[in-house]
Structures are given as C-alpha cells and as structure tokens.
Amino acid sequence: AQSVAQPEDQVNVAEGNPLTVKCTYSVSGNPYLFWYVQYPNRGLQFLLKYITGDNLVKGSYGFEAEFNKSQTSFHLKKPSALVSDSALYFCAVREANNAGNMLTFGGGTRLMVKP
Amino acid sequence: DTGVSQNPRHKITKRGQNVTFRCDPISEHNRLYWYRQTLGQGPEFLTYFQNEAQLEKSRLLSDRFSAERPKGSFSTLEIQRTEQGDSAMYLCASSLAWDTEAFFGQGTRLTVV
Numbered sequence: 001a002q003s004v005a006q007p008e009d010q011v012n013v014a015e016g017n018p019l020t021v022k023c024t025y026s027v028s029g030n031p032y033l034f035w036y037v038q039y040p041n042r043g044l045q046f047l048l049k050y051i052t053g054d055n056l057v058k059g060s061y062g063f064e065a066e067f068n069k070s071q072t073s074f075h076l077k078k079p080s081a082l083v084s085d086s087a088l089y090f091c092a093v094r095e096a097n098n099a100g101n102m103l104t105f106g107g108g109t110r111l112m113v114k115p
Numbered sequence: 116d117t118g119v120s121q122n123p124r125h126k127i128t129k130r131g132q133n134v135t136f137r138c139d140p141i142s143e144h145n146r147l148y149w150y151r152q153t154l155g156q157g158p159e160f161l162t163y164f165q166n167e168a169q170l171e172k173s174r175l176l177s178d179r180f181s182a183e184r185p186k187g188s189f190s191t192l193e194i195q196r197t198e199q200g201d202s203a204m205y206l207c208a209s210s211l212a213w214d215t216e217a218f219f220g221q222g223t224r225l226t227v228v
Binding site: 004032034036041042043044045046049051090092102103104105106107108 | 160
C-alpha cells in the first residue's frame with residue numbers, strides 16, 4: 001500500500017520569503033514522487049517529479065523539491081515566494097514497480113502568499 | 116489546445132438520473148486515468164486504461180460506475196442512478212509511459228440534487 005501525508009493544511013508566507021510545503025510518503029518499494037498545483041476551478045498542473053538520480057529536483061515556476069529517502073520526505077521549496085504562487089499544492093506518490101501508474105495523493109496544502 | 120480535454124465542465128443532475136462524462140487525452144498518450152476529487156481532499160484514483168484495456172479499478176468504483184475507452188483514444192465515464200454522494204469533481208489524466216508524469220484535464224464538476 002502507498003500513502004502520502006501533507007501535515008499542514010495551510011502555509012502562510014510573505015512575498016519574497018522562502019517557502020516550504022511538506023510531504024512525507026510511504027511505499028513498500030522505491031517511490032516515484034510528484035508535486036502538482038491546483039488553482040481554483042482548474043485541474044492539476046504538474047510541477048516536478050522525482051524518478052531517480054539527483055535528490056534535488058527542479059521544476060516549473062522556480063520550484064524545487066528534495067527527495068530524502070531516510071526521512072521518506074519530498075518537501076517542496078521555493079527561494080522567493082510570489083503572490084501568484086497562492087494555490088493548492090498536492091504531493092503524490094506511486095511505487096516504482098506499480099505498472100498501473102496509479103497515483104496516491106496527499107490531502108493538499110493551501111499556500112497563501114501575502115504581499 | 117493539445118492538453119487533456121474534458122466535457123462537460125459542469126453537470127447538474129437530479130438524483131437517480133444517469134450521467135456520462137467524456138475525456139479526450141493527449142493524442143500520443145496510451146495511458147488514461149480517472150480520478151475523483153471531493154472538496155478539500157486530494158484526488159482519489161478510480162480506474163486506469165492502457166490503450167483500450169481497462170487494467171485497474173479502485174474499490175471506489177461501484178457497480179453504478181462504468182468506464183470505457185473503446186478505440187484507445189477518448190474515454191467515457193458513466194454513473195447510473197446518481198446519488199448525492201456522487202457530487203464531486205471528476206478528473207481525467209493521461210500519460211505517455213510508466214515513468215512519466217500524468218497530465219490532468221480541468222475536470223467535470225458533478226452536482227447531484
């Protein structure tokens with residue numbers, strides 16, 4: 001079984017400050033990890049993924065995430081937040097040998113960036 | 116627009132009626148997924164197709180739900196005898212291969228009254 005936890009329902013940050021959105025996961029094998037962002041009344045937009053290789057992954061809009069196998073975490077980060085980053089962020093995981101590619105999502109974290 | 120397309124965007128139906136949603140994936144993607152998202156929650160997996168074959172179904176997919184992808188291109192999701200608990204956003208996604216990301220459509224928001 002696979003699962004994802006996003007411990008914070010909401011993260012508040014001032015514009016220009018660094019942001020972190022936390023994610024921990026559980027899978028029985030090796031993980032494939034993803035971050036998606038959702039704006040109001042929209043579908044999910046892909047931000048970045050970890051499949052293999054470098055633990056630090058860079059994605060769209062200046063976001064990055066670090067895969068930490070020992071802590072089973074994949075926190076999303078950005079050095080300088082923008083008001084336009086305010087949205088709902090979802091972490092997702094699937095087992096590397098899950099041929100069906102079924103993603104399990106966390107409950108989401110709402111990011112609020114204040115001017 | 117070459118993204119995943121879903122129709123309709125919104126559907127309001129009376130309890131007990133049948134509804135059908137359509138998803139057109141990105142053209143070269145052979146993998147197609149349906150998810151359901153309720154307010155304040157993350158998406159939950161419903162079913163997965165590789166080409167025209169439905170390879171995986173969640174236990175969430177009761178016998179009132181059926182999905183098809185007859186020619187390995189577009190897909191339909193039908194809900195029979197809708198219930199108020201079926202009210203949700205239904206998301207379709209597609210991907211190219213086993214190690215690539217899924218791209219999501221904008222979803223169909225179903226309201227059962």
